Amino acid sequence: MPAYLPDQRPIRVAIVGTGAIARGSHLPALVALAAEQPLEIVAAVDVDAAAAEAFCADAGVGRPYTDLDLMLAQERPDLVTLCTPPRFHRDQTVTALRAGAWVWCEKPPCPSLEDFDAIEAAEGAEPGGPFAAIVFQHRFGSGSAHVRELLARRSMGRPLVAHCQTTWYRDEAYYAVPWRGSWSSEGGGPSMGHGIHQMDLLLDLLGPWSEIRAMAGRLVHDIETEDVSTALVRFENGTMATVVNSVLSPDEVSRIRIDCERATVELTHLYGHRNADWRITPAPGVTPEQVDAWYDFGPDVPSSHEAQLRGLLADMRAGRRPRSSGPDGRTSLELVAALYKAAFTGQTVRAGEIAAGDPYYSALHGDAPGWAPAP
Numbered sequence: 001m002p003a004y005l006p007d008q009r010p011i012r013v014a015i016v017g018t019g020a021i022a023r024g025s026h027l028p029a030l031v032a033l034a035a036e037q038p039l040e041i042v043a044a045v046d047v048d049a050a051a052a053e054a055f056c057a058d059a060g061v062g063r064p065y066t067d068l069d070l071m072l073a074q075e076r077p078d079l080v081t082l083c084t085p086p087r088f089h090r091d092q093t094v095t096a097l098r099a100g101a102w103v104w105c106e107k108p109p110c111p112s113l114e115d116f117d118a119i120e121a122a123e124g125a126e127p128g129g130p131f132a133a134i135v136f137q138h139r140f141g142s143g144s145a146h147v148r149e150l151l152a153r154r155s156m157g158r159p160l161v162a163h164c165q166t167t168w169y170r171d172e173a174y175y176a177v178p179w180r181g182s183w184s185s186e187g188g189g190p191s192m193g194h195g196i197h198q199m200d201l202l203l204d205l206l207g208p209w210s211e212i213r214a215m216a217g218r219l220v221h222d223i224e225t226e227d228v229s230t231a232l233v234r235f236e237n238g239t240m241a242t243v244v245n246s247v248l249s250p251d252e253v254s255r256i257r258i259d260c261e262r263a264t265v266e267l268t269h270l271y272g273h274r275n276a277d278w279r280i281t282p283a284p285g286v287t288p289e290q291v292d293a294w295y296d297f298g299p300d301v302p303s304s305h306e307a308q309l310r311g312l313l314a315d316m317r318a319g320r321r322p323r324s325s326g327p328d329g330r331t332s333l334e335l336v337a338a339l340y341k342a343a344f345t346g347q348t349v350r351a352g353e354i355a356a357g358d359p360y361y362s363a364l365h366g367d368a369p370g371w372a373p374a375p
Contacts, residue, residue: 003054005078005317012060014071014101015215016092016265017083018046018316021106026081027059029306033313043075066322068092072099081108082106086117086193087185093132094122102316103132103310109329111187113315113354114362116330123326128319134314135181138201140311141303143278147265148205149295156280157261162241164202164256164333166195167249172221174247180209183365191216191334192364198254200324201267202243206256208236209335211350216343220248231339236351243339254261262286275300275342337364344368 005011013030015022022044033039041061045068046052052064065071072080072095080096082089082105089110093103094358097119110116111341124130150156168190179185186193203209214231221227230242239258241243257266267273275297281293301307308324338349341360345368360366 005319006160007317007369008038008248010040010129010205010312011079011316012042012075012077013079013081014039014043014045014077015041015055015081015083016045016068016096017032017053018044018048018082022055022081022083024107025305026083027061029127029304029309030081032306033057033183033310038276041331043071045071049328053167054203058348068095072096072101077101079104079313085147085179085185086111086187086310087179093119096280097124097130098121100130101344102312104135104312105132108187108192108238108336109134109177109333111184112362112364113333113360114356116333119151120326121343129316129321131315131321131325132299133322133325135305136197136200136204136324136329136332137305138197138273139204139324140301140305140307141273142268142297142299142301143273143275144201144204144303144366145306146275147195147267150265151205151258151260155294156263156265159206159239159258159260160236162206162235162239162257164195164198164243165243166190166198166254167244167246168194168252170221170227170247170248173368175221175223181221181225183224183363186225188336188340189216189223189227189229189243190247191226191339193230194247195243197312198256199243199245199335203331204333205256206235206237206239206241208331210234210336212237212338213348214243214339214342216340226280226343229339229343231342233335251367263291265294272303280309313336337361 043062044052044055049066056062056064080101080103091132096103117131175181175239211250212233216226217226228246233241255268262283266279271279280294312322337354337360342349353362
């Protein structure tokens with residue numbers, strides 16, 4: 001693959017996995033962007049031939065396949081979007097990268113740091129890629145970009161205290177899907193499969209973390225993984241944060257709150273945010289003019305698959321590493337791995353501690369296969 005793609009040449013895209021996330025998020029984003037730039041969906045892959053055929057027929061795109069290798073050889077896509085369960089992500093990503101395609105992989109990225117490092121090792125040796133990026137769409141959009149800049153400039157003073165909350169509700173029918181709630185196929189519970197989005201956004205706003213303490217439990221669901229976790233996280237900049245991840249919460253909400261010296265900035269939403277979902281509360285003595293400047297979010301660009309994909313396609317054209325790939329994509333998975341290690345061992349875990357030879361490097365549940373639910 002060249003170091004860059006000419007602007008006039010269509011980017012050839014293949015979708016792997018044709019379930020709900022492909023139909024509900026990846027396909028609409030691709031169709032929207034195809035209306036504004038050269039882009040062509042050339043194939044869809046699924047182990048179920050009927051599902052692949054129905055997907056292509058319903059969307060009016062590409063050719064159906066059941067074999068990833070065959071599709072890569074025949075279609076030679078520039079980009080592969082992965083919409084499959086996490087246990088397949090490592091092998092499918094490595095296969096696509098070695099065929100010369102960039103990859104945009106749904107979260108969770110893969111069930112272990114060992115898997116992620118294998119993916120990174122398979123990326124292109126040249127500066128132009130190919131690269132593999134993770135779907136962390138909550139980083140993208142006008143709201144998160146504006147608040148990230150405010151925090152980076154210390155416009156509201158130093159960040160001091162933060163709260164990151166993903167409290168959702170999932171019933172037994174949700175866990176009836178065979179690959180859910182299993183360490184081997186999903187990699188983890190709500191910390192990995194749900195809360196990773198808000199934790200990724202928190203890291204994107206506040207920067208590197210330094211240490212974590214945590215608890216995890218199975219309070220309701222008969223599954224292998226946890227259904228709730230809590231954590232205390234210290235960041236390199238000194239900020240102290242609480243993190244809560246749950247699938248036991250009928251009053252569903254996703255929230256990030258950061259208390260700075262001069263203001264509190266808070267995001268409240270569920271599955272995606274707009275400018276209006278951010279609220280800034282000034283400290284006493286802050287002028288109205290300053291508050292108005294903080295609220296200058298610009299045109300409203302919602303967080304979405306489309307917003308992230310637009311940036312990824314621009315990076316492909318330019319031949320540069322995209323956000324949420326490589327070390328930038330690894331940091332959120334490392335925090336999740338550390339959360340599990342801290343919860344299962346009762347220890348404080350520090351950034352960079354989990355490496356080859358550590359049981360939590362090769363599996364997020366580490367050496368705690370007998371972990372039992374609360375009585």
